[in-house]
Amino acid sequence: MMNALERRSTAALSSIFALRMLGLFMIIPVFSIAGQSYQHATPVLIGLAVGIYGLSQAILQIPFSLWADRYNRKSLIIIGLLLFSLGGAIAALSESIYGVIIGRAIAGAGAVSAVVMALLSDVTREQQRTKAMAMMGMSIGLSFVVAFSLGPWLSAKVGISGLFWVTTIMGLVAILMLLMVPKTTRHHRNFNQDYLKQLAEVLKMGDLNRLHVSVFMLHLLLTAMFIYIPSQLIQYAGIPLAHHGWIYLPLLVISLFFAFPSIILAEKYRKMRGIFLTAIAAIIAGLVVLIFGNQSKYVLIFGMGLFFIAFNVMEALLPSWLSKVAPIQSKATAMGVNASGQFLGAFLGGTLGGQLIMLNNTAIGWSVLAAIAIIWLLICFGLAQPRYLxxxxxxxxxxxxxxxxxxxxxxxxxxxxxxxxxxxxxxxxxxxxxxxxxxxxxxxxxxxxxxxxx
Missing domain, CATH: 3.30.70.100 (Alpha-Beta Plaits)
Structure with a gap:
């Protein structure tokens, strides 16, 4: 079982992750409409305002993670959260779409997701790592669902600028949560001071690259699905947009009952590779169900449920596996490359989802996503079982x-x-x-x- 220090640190770092993601996700379901009120707004610039955050995150995760293997991780997280809050404030004060784009880019520059995960791996024991990463993964999934439910309601109360102010406040609260995490000093062998050599070492490792591809594919499929699914819930299930959160939230809760036993099985009985590949297969199965039954309300929800279960298992296993196979002296760097893959996947997934909507053929759209998942499964068959320290x-x-x-x-x-x-x-x-x-x-x-x- 986790000790008190691990429980406190995991709760605090998961909350930091969730607060950042909540502030990011609340904007997504409302900005395509609310963004039209800004000066100089066009559909292209509105899309850029939404996507620029993920793009700047993808670009800056690796520099932050390289620094995190050399300098104090808590200090870097504070810098990242201050940038996140500053960007939210700039967007909140802006009357022009260009100001919002600048604010979102600055908020994304606080690219400390990998640093937070690396710090979590420092303050948890190896045998408790998967549980800790599972809690962080669940917090991301929960923040996604809560944000999609809360965003439209809160936007009606405080307006789009008010949502950006909420983002700023969340960033500042997240800094306070960091006080619950102990200060650490790391010691290990063979520390390499050359940034490029350290990055090259990480990029040469085959299993690490398969994990980077995995997080890219996972978030590409997730984002494309959430761009694609709302219109189908409205059209085929007769559920209005404002009530979609009541579909997502129960599915997420149900998925937790499957995810936690899978995580325990993967860690306790050293079945991580098998559970990992099974989760990808479950994603494929969910997408195949949606190909053939997307016009049925209950089949649609069943397919989404399969996807949610597999998604939560993957969210827990990926960072834990990454921490096992990454070189100790380059742990944050490996997590930075992985986080870049995550945000790049989300960025491209949003673009892909928009293109799929334009096809006006739901079966073909789900078939494209299923084909991507099958390619992902084939790539990951080369994964070796990780070391269990x-x-x-x-x-x-x-x-x-x-x-x-x-x-x-x-x-x-x-x-x-x-x-x-x-x-x-x-x-x-x-x-x-x-x-x-x-x-x-x-x-x-x-x-x-x-x-x-x-």
Whole structure:
């Protein structure tokens, strides 16, 4: 089970993620209409105002993540959230569509999604990582549904500029949530100071690239689906736009009952690859159902339900798997490339969804998305089962400098990383149990002053 520190940190970092995403998503269902009130607004510029956030996120995730492997992650998150809030304020004060575009671009420049995930991986033990990432993934899915339900209602109350002010407030509240997360100091071997070499190392790893393709495909399909599905819920299910949230929310809740057992099975019984491929197959199955039954209300909802279940499983497994296979010294960098793939997928998914609507043929539209998912499954068959490391919790030494102590720990065969939380007087030590022999156990006992249980 998670300890109190892990529960508190996971809740805080998931809330930061959710607050940012909620502020972003609330704009999407209303801006195509509300954006027409701005000076100089055209359909192209309105679309750019919506999409520029994701584009700037995709571009700047990698620089932020490269810095996060060298500098304090909490400080970088604060900078990102301040940019997010500043961009919201600029958009809120703007009367021209160009001001909104500038504000959205600045908000997107706070590209710290990967930094938040890297910090979460620092403050959670390996064996609890999937649970923590699952909570973060669920918070993203929940914020998506709540935003699509809340955005139209809140826009009617406070206007589009009021929505941007809400975005600003959420960014500032998120900074306060960061106070719940402990300060960490990371120690590991073979740190590479060259930015380009570090990025090249990450981009050469085949399984990492398959995970980057996976998050790209997942969010491309999700965004295209949410551009495409509302018109079908109206036309074939007879459900008005204002009530769509009442369809999304129950489906999300139901999906959690399937997602959590899948996550436990993947981690506890080391079935991550099998569950991962099954989730992609479930996405394909959901899309195939929509090809043949999109004109039936209940079949439409059933197909969406399959997609939601698989989506939530993938949202939990992807960051956890990424943290297992990424080089320790380049963890944030790998997550940055992954987050860039996520936002690029969302950006292109919105474009694709718009094109599919113009086809005026729902079966062909769902067939295109199903074909994309099948290609994704074929790419991911090459994935190897990840390494399953463990973390042990050690008390910090009373009469020895922690940096020197961490360096001595890293000399022990089988120990790969030490994360020190000085204020809590503990260290999380990542170990490969298969590599810990009698000599390593003896050295660890000597450093800790007592025998350490694995």
């Amino acid at each position: 463990s973390s042990i919790v050690l008390d910090l030494p009373e009469q020895q400098a922690t940096d020197q102590w961490a360096s001595q720990l890293l000399k022990i065969h089988g120990i790969e990383e030490v994360v020190i939380m000085a204020e809590q007087n503990v260290a999380y030590v990542k170990v490969d149990k298969r590599e810990i022999d009698a000599t390593a156990r003896q050295a660890l006992t000597h450093l800790c002053g007592k025998e350490v249980a694995f």
